[in-house]
Amino acid sequence: xxxxxxxxxxxxxxxxxxxxxxxxxxxxxxxxxxxxxxxxxxxxxxxxxxxxxxxxxxxxxxxxxxxxxxxxxxxxxxxxxxxxxxxxxxxxxxxxxxxxxxxxxxxxxxxxxxxxxxxxxxxxxxxxxxxxxxxxxxxxxxxxxxxxxxxxxxxxxxxxxxxxxxxxxxxxxxxx
Numbered sequence: 001x002x003x004x005x006x007x008x009x010x011x012x013x014x015x016x017x018x019x020x021x022x023x024x025x026x027x028x029x030x031x032x033x034x035x036x037x038x039x040x041x042x043x044x045x046x047x048x049x050x051x052x053x054x055x056x057x058x059x060x061x062x063x064x065x066x067x068x069x070x071x072x073x074x075x076x077x078x079x080x081x082x083x084x085x086x087x088x089x090x091x092x093x094x095x096x097x098x099x100x101x102x103x104x105x106x107x108x109x110x111x112x113x114x115x116x117x118x119x120x121x122x123x124x125x126x127x128x129x130x131x132x133x134x135x136x137x138x139x140x141x142x143x144x145x146x147x148x149x150x151x152x153x154x155x156x157x158x159x160x161x162x163x164x165x166x167x168x169x170x171x172x173x174x175x176x
Contacts, residue, residue, distance in 0.1 A: 010089060010158060011053070012082055013051070014049055014078040038157030091156055093153065094129070094155075097149065097151065115133075
């Protein structure tokens, strides 16, 4: 796509949990030239179904085009665009930070506390930290950690659900 700049868009697709479905979805995204930020896949509350959550920056037309294309995949059961203001979305990051200097380690632990992150492994030279939150929080934490030195990092991508008691229906495509 020529222009994919814009606000954060989150697309949630419920799909049949069968081999090859993720390949079909990612192949479609690649062939059509959509520029996604993250894609995550996991089980749902229903047996034999999975949820694919795609985050991207783009305008309404780009999202509508992606929803139309995804609805053509036979194993896609339902597609919803989740408005960030009307949904709960989180990302997980695990980061290994250099912590050799004892005087800097206390500063590092203070930042971990401020961001409500947690240390999940420690050695004499590094701390492995887990942080969960929205992408803005994760990015702000990573910016601070770069000052200490990041040895390794892994992020999950966004997972999301609509707020409230019923699923959001805006720009929904559901097969009969």
